[in-house]
Structure formats: structure tokens, C-alpha cells
Amino acid sequence: MSPSPRISTIIDVAVRAEVSTATVSRVLSGRRAKDDDIARRVRRAAHDLDYHANYAASTLRRDSTDLWEVTMADPTDGFCSAFLSHAITTAADHGKRVLATILDESYGGSAEGPEAVDHREDPTHTGEVDGRILLPRSHPLPPSWASTSRHAAVRSIVVSPWSPSTTLSSVCIDHTSTMDLAITHLAAHGLRKTAFLGAAPNEAHEDSMRDASYLIAFESAASAVRQTTGPQWMLLGPRTTARGYDVTSRLMGTSADRPDSLICIDALVASGARLALDALHDHSTMVVAIDDHPAATQIDPRIIVLRPNFEDMARAAASLLTPTSADPPAERTPGPIHQEVPMTFISQLVQAS
Incomplete structure (x- = not known):
């Protein structure tokens, strides 16, 4: 037969x-x-x-698909790609798989590329997934992402470097705790005179909210540990290596009352500051970079770098996506839950100290 x-x-x-x-x-x-x-x-x-x-x-299978969707506006963005990598590992720990989708925030159509394992015209489509993580490029969250996801039958959360979304549960970077870590680290090394090379808030720039929150956090953290600073040492400007070099050259080369440490808003500014210090033969001033881009690991190893704790952010996202027996259905959740995760040190100098 x-x-x-x-x-x-x-x-x-x-x-x-x-x-x-x-x-x-x-x-x-x-x-x-x-x-x-x-x-x-x-x-x-x-x-x-x-x-x-x-x-x-x-x-029969609809109650659980063991699938989490991660929707990105820009898969080439360092924050998005690094988080996705950790999300895949964390999802596996929860017995889930990750479906990565790429979508333009304008909803003009889905982007295509080798990273796109699915083609979806709406990231809030209530299809066969158990949870949805949105990684937007802009702040605040585009209205169409927020309004539809809030009423979807699937749990949807936002993960980003910026302040929490007001309409969806979210995981973001804790700017205040991150600055506290930087200031505390400097104080522990006996450094008490700190300058901040921040970025000028710009309403047209997606990082404006973050830049402003770091400036406020610096003033608060420096005051808490009696760190010497002042308006003349809180310098705002563009995020460029040239700007870091120029500002540091003026700050350190012309004044007897100089800071003994610099906190820079990103790795580019910090690299410029370090070059200026080398030109001045200054090997004692410590430079800290607060940067949410994984490429920050590739800069001068003498620079202390704080970067997002992607592992903890992925775990926090998983906790928001994983229902418990006590949880009400997603559509009846009384309000959004916001979890803030401080950055973590990645410099070899910090690990050795």
C-alpha cells in the first residue's frame, strides 16, 4: 500500500x-x-x-501565540538595533519569539530591507501576537501610534531614550539617576569641580526633551554632593567633536580656576574634549560621556562612558508584556505604567576601579 x-x-x-x-x-x-x-x-x-x-x-491557538512584535521606525538606529538584540534574548527566556517589523512613522508604507521579517502596514494591527513593543524615532509618540495601540486588544508598550509616553506604558532611560551615577563616580575619585558640556535644547530636534532633562539633573546632582560648578561651567551647544575641542580648549587653557572633570552629553563631544586635554598635556582631568548609542564603546578608552542598560530595559519591557493572574485585560488597565532604567558604565577604567 x-x-x-x-x-x-x-x-x-x-x-x-x-x-x-x-x-x-x-x-x-x-x-x-x-x-x-x-x-x-x-x-x-x-x-x-x-x-x-x-x-x-x-x-484554539488564539489565546497565546508565543510571539512578541517589535516595531521599529529605523532599524539602523543604534538604540533600536541594540534593544532588539537584547529583546530577542529576553523573549526566549520567557518562551517567546520576536517578530521584528519596520515601519515609517508617517504611515506612508512599510520600509523594506534585510531586517524586515514581516511586512505590515500598521504597527498597531491586532494580529497574532501576544504583545507589542514600539520603538519610535521621534518624541513625543506619533498620535496614530499612541491612540490606536491604547485601545488594541494586545498589550502595547513604548521603549525609547526619551521621557515616558503619556498614553502608553513605557520603558525609558532614567536621566536623573544616570546623572547621579556620573556625579557620584567623580566624587568617589575625589573630583569636586565639574563642568557640563550639554546640548542646547532645540524644539525642532528629537533629543530636545532629553537634553533639557540632563541639564536639570546635572544641577540637582551636583548640588546634592556639594560639587563645585556654576553657570560658566554649564555650556550648551551642538553635538560635535569640534565643539567639544573648542569649548574644552577655552575652558581649560585660559583660567586658573579650572574644573577637574567634564561630563559630556555624548561621545562626539567627549572625544573632542579628550583631544583638547591631550593638546594641553592634561592627563588628570576625567571625561565622562553620557551616550545612548552603542558606538560609544569604540571611542577613546580613557573616556568613562555611560550607555543604556539594554538588558534591564528588555527585562522591564518583558515584565510589562507578561500578564499575571491578577492583571485585568489590557483594554481595562486603569492607566499606563512607566519604568525608568538608569544607564550603566561600560568603560574598562570604571570596571577596574
């Missing part, structure tokens, strides 16, 4: 159509309204393989 022919599965259709199984499911169920090349490839593959969706089984 000849063996029974093998029955095609949704995985077979996905492989032939070169899309994800989630896309196959949405196309064949009619939940993906777009009639494009992707939809045509899926329907053609299903026809060729004589595949028919088992909607009864899909209904």
Missing part, C-alpha cells in the same frame, strides 16, 4: 512565498487588505500546495 501524500502546512506556504507564517495567516484569512505582490505570492503558493487554513485550530 502506497504511503499517504504529505499534507502541506502553513510553514510550507511561507517558505515558498518567502514571507512569515503570520503574513500567510493574515492574507488567507482576509485580515490583510493590501492586494500586492506579497498577497499574490501567498495565494499562489497556497494554491500550488493545495493548502487550506484550519480556522478551527487557529481559534
